[in-house]
Amino acid sequence: MVNIGQFEVWFVTGSQHLYGDKVLRNVASHATEIANALNDSKHIPVKVIPKSVVTTSDQIFEIIQQANSSKNCIGIVAWMHTFSPSKMWIRGLGILNKPLVHFHTQYNEAIPWSEIDMNFMNENQSAHGGREFGFLVSRMRKNRKVIVGHWKNEEARIKLGNWTRVAAGGHALKNAKIARFGDNMRQVAVTEGDKVEAQIRFGFSVNGYGVGDLLKSIDDISDSAVAQLITEYANQYIIEKEVLNGKSLKDAARIELGLRSFLEQGDFQAFTDTFENLHGLKQLPGIAAQRLMADGYGFGAEGDWKTSALVYAVKVMGQGLDGGSSFMEDYTYDFRNGGRVLGSHMLEICPSIASHKPKCEVHPLSIGGKEDPARLVFGVDSGPAVNASLVDMGTRFRLVVNEVDVVQPDEDLPKLPVARVLWDPKPNMGIAAESWIIAGGGHHTVFSKAITSEYLEDFAEMAGIECVVIDKNTNPRNFKESLKWNEVYYHLFQNHM
Ligand code: MN
DSSP: OOOGGGOEEEEEEEOOGGGOHHHHHHHHHHHHHHHHHHHHOTTOOSEEEEEEEEOSHHHHHHHHHHHHHOSSEEEEEEEESSOOOGGGGHHHHHHOOSOEEEEEOOSOSSOOTTTOOHHHHHHOOHHHHHHHHHHHHHHTTOOOEEEESOTTOHHHHHHHHHHHHHHHHHHHHHTOEEEEESOOOTTOOTTOOOHHHHHHHHOOEEEEEOHHHHHHHHHTOOHHHHHHHHHHHHHHSEEOHHHHTSHHHHHHHHHHHHHHHHHHHTTOSEEEOOTTOOTTOSSOOSHHHHHHHHTTOEEESTTOHHHHHHHHHHHHHTTTOSSOEEEEEEEEEEOSTTOEEEEEOSSOOOGGGOSSOOEEEEOOOSSSSOOOOEEEEOOOOSEEEEEEEEEEOSSSEEEEEEEEEEEOOSSOOTTOOSOEEEEEESSOHHHHHHHHHHTTOOSEEEEESSSOHHHHHHHHHHHTOEEEEEOTTOOHHHHHHHHHHHHHHHHHHGGGO
16 A cells, blocks of 8 residues: 655745744744644654745745645645735635645744733734635635644644545545456446546546456466465464365465456556456455455445545555554344444455454355355454445535444354444434435445544545535434535536535
């Protein structure tokens, strides 16, 4: 997976010449001090590069032009130390094509009551400089995030760091290639969508490959490589002897190696498959999809390229964080105890969310008519998580997000041969499922314990797509209304982003 530590955000400070050189020198030194402190913060995983104080329309245009064409710059952090009359920003913001965060902070944390004079007021006027900048960004209908807080404050740094993670995920997605083995599961609607619009909107490309192309890579794998991978399985997972020595696990290992080699050679970051197009493959890739996801690949089953792309983006955002992220599906309900959802899939749940050492098992699949596939079986620790589904509404993409709490099953599930997770959706299962369905959210999701709904909202904001969040405050009547308002909004504004 792409290393997000290589990415940069540029710290650009706005001011003007009205206050004289001495103030501008102070502004510059404060800006450098703040950018360096943010760069050193453990909460910000990318480099924060201090850029010069900009005081003219030409300077602003030039720095934004450079940011646009810089390979590693994934966003601009704008700070108005003083008042920066924002007509100067029109030309620059007009061409900005990187995500923008307005860091609304000021150099001093407290007001120096006994010392404060008009010189101090002139030098420390973020409070109204930030408002002038904010007006212009709003007036230009530019999507951005506003983070308010003192730059030494941990919460503000976490917010900024999380935003940079989202920018990294969006940036990685821009250049991502998704391989699609086979087509969509027949007759399924929600996993379909406009791939051209997706490429225009997000940047990633989705292209199809015959399973025969993949078979060639699988056939090229040597027996010794298969034996080596089986040893790795034995070291990492709990495996019964007969599974370890059986033919199914060898076939599964060969599929993993072939798939990995295909994806590496084609420089793909994500993929889809479907149990209906497996001609020549001995089994549906189970452990292969699981382990590739754990290594940062995006995955979507049944041809679901939108979820595959989203899994990849979320994996990039969550790099190095606790928790994990996986392809997921709402499977079955427990209507007692206020209602809970058991999430799983036929096989393909990422072990990055496992609460314990996974068990590697082989069982029949019951659909698809292939040989018994190998898969990793595990449960998931309790705690907060999110589910997100990206759907194509015809006129726009909509990201549907639900905040959930992972809970533990009432009893063991000895006969369920797949990884599983039980969650309690917010505000409760009734409202969550009703709202999700009204919003057209799919059965496939990205499930993540690493990121929060705020990441996904920021992601939608950067991509200029709709985002609806179902959380503890969701009221079905208001939620339904907001979907109707969005219908109008996205017709009016989607070309302005
Ligand atoms: Mn499915």
